[in-house]
Amino acid sequence: GNSVTQMEGPVTLSEEAFLTINCTYTATGYPSLFWYVQYPGEGLQLLLKATKADDKGSNKGFEATYRKETTSFHLEKGSVQVSDSAVYFCALKGAGNNRKLIWGLGTSLAVNP
Amino acid sequence: DTAVSQTPKYLVTQMGNDKSIKCEQNLGHDTMYWYKQDSKKFLKIMFSYNNKELIINETVPNRFSPKSPDKAHLNLHINSLELGDSAVYFCASSQDSTRNQPQHFGDGTRLSIL
Numbered sequence: 001g002n003s004v005t006q007m008e009g010p011v012t013l014s015e016e017a018f019l020t021i022n023c024t025y026t027a028t029g030y031p032s033l034f035w036y037v038q039y040p041g042e043g044l045q046l047l048l049k050a051t052k053a054d055d056k057g058s059n060k061g062f063e064a065t066y067r068k069e070t071t072s073f074h075l076e077k078g079s080v081q082v083s084d085s086a087v088y089f090c091a092l093k094g095a096g097n098n099r100k101l102i103w104g105l106g107t108s109l110a111v112n113p
Numbered sequence: 114d115t116a117v118s119q120t121p122k123y124l125v126t127q128m129g130n131d132k133s134i135k136c137e138q139n140l141g142h143d144t145m146y147w148y149k150q151d152s153k154k155f156l157k158i159m160f161s162y163n164n165k166e167l168i169i170n171e172t173v174p175n176r177f178s179p180k181s182p183d184k185a186h187l188n189l190h191i192n193s194l195e196l197g198d199s200a201v202y203f204c205a206s207s208q209d210s211t212r213n214q215p216q217h218f219g220d221g222t223r224l225s226i227l
Contacts, residue, residue, distance in 0.1 A: 032213050034215060038154070041220075042220055042221075043117075043203055043205075043218030043219050043220045043221050044156075044203070044205075044216075044218045045217075045218065046215040046216070046217075049213075049215060051213050087154050089156070093213075099161065099163075099168055099169060099210040100158055100161075100169060101158070101216060103156045105153075105154070105155060106154040106155070106156070108154070
């Protein structure tokens with residue numbers, strides 16, 4: 001079945017550091033891939049998405065590229081801010097009749113000033 | 114305007130009680146979801162409705178019963194609450210259940226069982 005593997009946290013960085021959160025997936029066909037962010041005390045919100053191979057999703061300085069050859073969708077940001085402290089979730093929606101979003105376990109990011 | 118709103122935000126109650134959580138979305142979406150998030154932030158899908166029809170019904174105790182009176186509302190009723198039900202419950206909606214549509218989440222209901 002479909003699955004998502006996300007790097008474990010917590011990740012602690014200093015402000016302006018480079019961020020990578022790894023996400024790899026297993027799926028048949030061509031799934032859609034998503035990154036969601038959950039700020040403290042809030043619900044999840046979509047950060048970016050990509051729906052086909054080689055697509056790059058980007059938002060708020062974050063980027064992720066859909067890599068079919070490595071089955072990966074790693075999240076990157078060149079210079080993190082304190083306000084980026086949150087939990088980040090990688091997710092996959094399969095093709096066909098599978099209607100569930102498959103979630104990674106979440107990676108907690110803390111950015112120190 | 115809040116897109117997906119849940120009430121109550123906090124719910125503290127005793128073991129054995131019955132409680133309900135309400136969810137409403139004003140996005141015109143066809144599909145709604147209930148998730149449970151545990152203390153380690155693990156997200157588990159519980160139910161999903163598409164235009165009032167149940168389309169996802171995961172392995173959850175039958176003490177949990179969803180109800181969708183119309184496509185803008187999805188409520189969750191929980192009977193005989195247990196300590197293990199303590200969690201944050203999120204309602205979400207999406208335009209439909211196809212693969213490209215992102216989900217929009219409410220702010221959660223924090224349920225604590227004493």
